Amino acid sequence: MLTASNTSSSTVWQGVSTWHPYVMGNEIDPVRAQSALAVIKQHPGMVLFLTTPALLVVGVVWLLTGSAAWAGLLLVALVLGGGAALYAGMKRR
Numbered sequence: 064m065l066t067a068s069n070t071s072s073s074t075v076w077q078g079v080s081t082w083h084p085y086v087m088g089n090e091i092d093p094v095r096a097q098s099a100l101a102v103i104k105q106h107p108g109m110v111l112f113l114t115t116p117a118l119l120v121v122g123v124v125w126l127l128t129g130s131a132a133w134a135g136l137l138l139v140a141l142v143l144g145g146g147a148a149l150y151a152g153m154k155r156r
Contacts, residue, residue: 117138121137
């Protein structure tokens with residue numbers, strides 16, 4: 064229970080550290096995961112719009128290098144980089 068007190072700042076918010084949404088962020092919420100999949104299934108155009116810049120970069124690299132291997136390597140690097148950024152963002156919370 065949150066209690067307010069005039070004694071010190073450390074006792075002003077007793078109980079805040081017992082539950083916080085950032086603590087719960089380390090677990091995968093099945094409801095949110097299902098909701099995200101439902102959005103992807105219902106709005107594939109929006110997903111395509113969001114991924115277009117990365118797909119264009121991969122296409123340009125493929126055309127400039129003439130090799131699908133470099134484009135594939137870039138795609139893997141983009142996916143891993145995005146995953147690492149998401150993971151780092153969740154750890155900071």
